[in-house]
Amino acid sequence: MKPTVNITHNPAENQFETTIDGHTGFISYQDNGDSIVYDHTIVPSELGGQGVGSALVKHALDYARSEGKKVVPQCSFVASYINKHEEYQDLVK
Template sequence: MTDAPEIIDNRAANRFEVHLGGETAFAEYRLEEGAIVFPHTVVPPAFEGKGVGGALVKHGLAYARERHLKVKPTCSFFAGYISKHPEYHDLVHPDFRSKLGIEN
C-alpha cells in the first residue's frame, strides 16, 4: 500500500478495520469509563509488510487521545508498539504503565 490505508470504525463489532482484497485486518476495542481497552489485533498475511498493523495502532491511539481516554493495551501488538513510541506513553492507563516499563 503506497497510501495510508482507509480505517473504518465498525462500531457494531467494536473494532477498527482495514479491508483489502476480501480480507480484513482489525484492532478490537472495548470502551470503559474513561478508558479504552485494546484486547486483540489481527493482520492477515495479505497485509503484512504494508504498515497496516501500525496504522491500526496509530488510529486507535489517536481515537483515545481525541476522546481523552486512557489506554489499556492488553493486546501484545498494541503494548509493544506503545513501548517503542514514547509519544504515546502519556495515554497509558496507570494500571498498565509498569507492565510496559513506563515510569510514572
C-alpha cells in the same frame, strides 16, 4: 509500496478495521468509559509486513486521545507499538 490504509470505526463490532484487496485487518476494543482496552490486533497474512497493523494501532491510539480516554494495551502488539512511540506513552492507564 505500502498500500493506503483507510481505517473505519465499526462501533457495532467494537473495532477499527480496514479492508485491502478483500482482506480485513482490525483492532478490537472494550470501552470502559474513561479508558479503552485494546485486546486484539488481527492482520491477515496477506497484508503482513505492509504497516497495516501499525496503522490500525496508531489510528486507535489517536482515537483514544481525541476522546480523552486512557489506554489499557492488553494486546502485545499495541503494547509494543506504545513502547516504541514515546508520544503515546502518556495514554497508558
